[in-house]
Every structure is written in C-alpha cells, then in structure tokens.
Amino acid sequence: MRSIQRLATLGAAAAAVVVLGACSAPSQEPSTATDVPPVPTVAAAGPRTPEVPGSTTEAAVFGPGCGGLPTGDDPGSLASMSQAPVAAAAGTNPQLRTFAALVGRANLTEALNAAPGLTVFAPTDNAFATLPAEQRAALEADPARLATVLQYHVSGTRASAEELRTAGTSTELAGGQVRIGGTGATMTVADAAGTTATVVCGNIPTGNATLFLIDTVLTPQA
Known part of the structure; x- marks a missing residue:
C-alpha cells in the first residue's frame, strides 16, 4: 500500500500544478485597430530539443x-509512445506486454500515467520469462509485493541516459x-544484490517519462 501511495502522491502533485496554472493565467485585453501586429519570428533550423x-x-x-520497435505511427512505435503517458505507452509496446499486465495487476497504471516525471526501467517479456515459474x-499472487518490485524499476525523477550515467x-x-x-550504446542497471541488467533500448521518450527497456528483472532489498 505504501508503494502505491508514493505514485498516487506524484499524480496528485501533477494535478495541482495544472489547477494552479489555470487559475493564474492572465486575462487578455481585446485588440484594437491601433494595435501593431507582432513581428513573426523564425526558429533556427536544427534538431528539436527536449522541453x-x-x-x-x-x-x-x-x-x-x-530495431524491433514498430515504425511510423503504429502502436508501440517511438512516435506513438512519445504522445502517451508511460503506462499507456508500455501497453502498446510489443516487448513490454508482461510488464504492462503486471503494472495493471498491481493497480499502478493510473498512478504511473498521472505522475509528472519518471524514469522507468521496464523489463522486457524475455526478462520476465527468465524468472523461475514459482517466483x-x-x-x-501478492499485489503489494508486486507493486514494490515494479516500483524498484521506477524513479520519481525524469532523467536521460547521459544524466543517469553522470549521477x-x-x-x-x-x-x-x-x-x-x-x-x-551500452548501459547497465544493477540492483542492490549485484544483479545487472543491460538496456536493450533506452532514452525512449513518453508523455511523462523516459523509458528504458532492460533484459533482467531487478530485485529490491528485502
């Protein structure tokens, strides 16, 4: 329950920011015939930078x-995932079907989608397939424990690979x-027990998180 509350708090914070922004928006005076139209500006050419x-x-x-991601605007493609909050984006990714299903079982979908900024290390289907069946x-069978394990793969601060490596x-x-x-092009993520996962696809932009697909399930300390 504590782990679910952490994400719920992040979602509430995001909603508060939206409400405050709406309340503080300045009113606009109607234009008059004597108004001078603004001079249009032209953005410099170059790659789009993160906002x-x-x-x-x-x-x-x-x-x-x-290279295994869908292309164009198909569900699970980079273009598609960049427009969706992270749990919704993961649900369309063909390599994250198990992760998305377990996020739903742990009742974390809405909280993940509502959080203002996250870094998510999502184990792929192949990663979950290597877990012993009994584990x-x-x-x-234990949603509380499942939520803890899943949230050990989530940081409440959004970060790129470069920022993570620097930290x-x-x-x-x-x-x-x-x-x-x-x-x-190589990035690893290691848990407290020394188990090391390799990022198979990283720096994926989603609507509210930076997503990293990893090849191993990490385990938090007991």
Missing part, C-alpha cells in the same frame, strides 16, 4: 533492441538505489 528536464528526443534512442507466480545511481520509488554503468 522537459530529463526528457529525450527520438534521435537520442539507443540500443540493439530498438513469478508468487509475485502475481551513477538512481533512487527508486520503492526505496533504495540502482547503480548505472556503461558508455555509448
């Missing part, structure tokens, strides 16, 4: 698993940290 701290662009995506069954660690919503390693 939110810690966010990324599609051009920054890296990793051997990125996965035990997780699915060296990431603090997770479940408590505790993961260690970040690797350079260039």
